[in-house]
Amino acid sequence: MQLFIFKSNYDFIKVKNRDEKSLYYIYNCFLEMSTKVSNKGKGGNSFSKFYTTVFGEERWDTLLDALKKPTRHCLIINKFSQATPTGIDFGNWLDENCPKAQPEPEEVKKRYTKSDWLSTNWPEHALGPITTKSKGDQLAFPAPSVTEDNLLSHYLLDAASLLPVIALDIQPSDHILDLCAAPGGKSVMIGQVLFKNTSSGEAQNRGSLHSNEHNRSRYDRLKGVMASYFGSPGALNRPPIRISNLDGTMYGHFGTFQYDKILIDAPCSSERHLVHHSSEMRQWTPRQSVMNSQRQLKLLLSAIILVKPGGRIVYATCALTPEENDGVIGSLLARRGDVVVKVPFSPPCTDEAWGSPTKHGWMCLPDNSAGWGPIYLTILEKVSPVQSDSE
């Protein structure tokens, strides 16, 4: 059987020889048609009204101010480049690799040493925090540069993005799936923690990483990013990384490999991004959260099939709406008896605040975490089937 369904204005789906999958698609189409985005309450004013209802007036004012600030970055040194040492002498490293660094390496060295904020929970080669230079004359890390071995020197990211990676509790033999991976920040971090740099004489890697992205152009970008940090596919010493272009909501229904850990960094409302992009803000409607939460639940249901019994799923978003965070997890728990929430999540112990617990997870918001976030995360475990005495 071959079935073609026009799922939305821009998404044409082809399903071959799989009755079960076809029915699943038909179900999804009806679901999406029944929740067509309404234009009611569109744009910036409605946005603020909506989030005032969620957070209360006073908190929303403070949170909105924090969201408007430029993203604050930490820096992760690429341990796969021979040119970047893992033992951090960052001042010297900047001197050699980023001669045009602003501020002067000496200043960075004086202000930020590893002991400032890193604890053993963070990837060893992470350094921070520093605010980016996107507005005004704030202190900035240099942009990544290409090293002698054709890899990028370092990665800059909001340190709250490391929280879901830490929550994976990565072990050297883990087979990990990053289900929504582009542009690749968290996949790069997972690789930095999971893999050994075999070109420096370390033993072979036992674990593997599968990074997946559904959107075609973002998938191409993901491939480029992973090649820039770990080498091109087929290159000597490239760690075992697979990159695919699959619909994560469907992968569970045909995938056969069972992963130890799965990260779902789900597509979501991304309010901080909207606050900085007025044209996208004008398109905002409260219905988007409802649509997102339906897709997020599908991603979770798919991941549950793909994770080993006893394995771990970390679900994360950068959304503010409870619907896309605890709400999705609540719906999942109501549907699946074989999944439990693993609490508590322990953020790395540093001098900075890294958020607080929610009903089912953990929330890091920029107004209470020195500018990092937003990030919501929860850790789920697939319960092993109970063996009955007669078996």
Ligand SMILES: C[S@@+](CC[C@H](N)C(=O)[O-])C[C@H]1O[C@@H](n2cnc3c(N)ncnc32)[C@H](O)[C@@H]1O
């Ligand atoms: C929040 S972003 C991921 C960011 C990424 N983890 C990082 O750290 O760089 C969510 C991604 O999910 C992708 N996506 C959306 N629907 C998807 C689906 N059904 N399956 C897989 N990926 C999907 C989006 O295109 C987007 O790139």
